[in-house]
Amino acid sequence: MSVQERKVRERADRERLILVTARELAEQQGWDAVTTRQLAERIEYSQPVLYSHFRGKREIIGAIALEGAAELAAAVRAAVGAAKGPRARVTALAYAYLDFAAQNPAVYDAMFQLDGGLAFAQDETPEPLKDGFAALLETLGEVAGDDVDPGLFTELFWAALHGLATLTRSGRLLPQDTERRTQLLVDRLVGRDGLGSRGPRRS
């Protein structure tokens, strides 16, 4: 039976090779350069081999998106874990998120700009995506404020980060002001005390 095991292992290896190569190519030359022909040539197999691992290009993108979600969640948790106090944790989360998007633009595209054929915000949503949101919720939930739904607050904060990430990446926002914008975001959405309260009402 060892022969079969070897074959299974080799197949798994080749599937990893496909994903690693696709990701590499996308980061180097953009997703437009990731064609099935180019990808096949790089892995030194013919095109049909790709289709014995994935239904099509969409599914390759989707697989990389899932990888990315797991990595983003890990990066966020690592950054948050090293920070003391609610406000510091949120700040660390924001920087970790934006850094990830800036450092892995192709993967971020796979997650949010391209069609990877993944389901969102429903039951069939793959685990890594749910967990990615959970990683945000862990930190952001504690600063949502008393009468605010943590999930809703997390969605809003996430949307703001996503907007900053994408607009910056596409050249609509200048990168040099990223830090000031991030500080302002945390200031406003969380508050300076880090407890999500807003001070007394004035009117």
Place this chain on the structure above:
Amino acid sequence: MSVQERKVRERADRERLILVTARELAEQQGWDAVTTRQLAERIEYSQPVLYSHFRGKREIIGAIALEGAAELAAAVRAAVGAAKGPRARVTALAYAYLDFAAQNPAVYDAMFQLDGGLAFAQDETPEPLKDGFAALLETLGEVAGDDVDPGLFTELFWAALHGLATLTRSGRLLPQDTERRTQLLVDRLVGRDGLGSRGPRRS
């Protein structure tokens, strides 16, 4: 010379026809369906005619993006004009923005998701894009707060709206909570008093 004038007019008419048709097709069936062949057939000319008006498909997308920017600016100004008080104006702006994105998804895509070959955040940026940002700045600048740069605050608010718009459209956020998210956004970024102040520091 009247013949030449007629020709110029006809050319301009045809260019409008191309843009109207492309936009219509994109809204009806998505940008994937906007191929040069399909578009040529709809305007009842052959493909090369398209290239006598635009350098390529990118430029068509770009032209529609500029139209969209002008319309978005107008929609925002109209909504803001009908509102009394800074906070009400910001709320109206937010809804107008999100409504525009939801009602004209293909145009919004042309503006922000697709490559229209346009320049951003620099001198060569086309006027409609600058004016679109200006429309946001007019209302948002007055609630930025004393020690906050109005431009920076506008960028942040815009990014949040953009994030909400795109994540909602792609199914990552559920539409039914849009109103609550928008209220929370305005509450946090502007403050309940509508003057951009945040209450006394607590720590």
Place this chain on the structure above:
DNA sequence: CTCGATTGTCTAGCGGTGCTAGGGTTGCTG
């Protein structure tokens, strides 16, 4: 050990894409 069956891979090709070269026809101009 032989021989059929199964598995794996490749070549070749389909229908589509954006874009363009070159030939005609049309209609204006002197």
Place this chain on the structure above:
DNA sequence: CAGCAACCCTAGCACCGCTAGACAATCGAG
């Protein structure tokens, strides 16, 4: 009215995602 210039279309290029079918290598049964 003749000649010319402007205009538009047919045909085709190189590429895309994807797949059918031929071929080779490997496996398992007799």
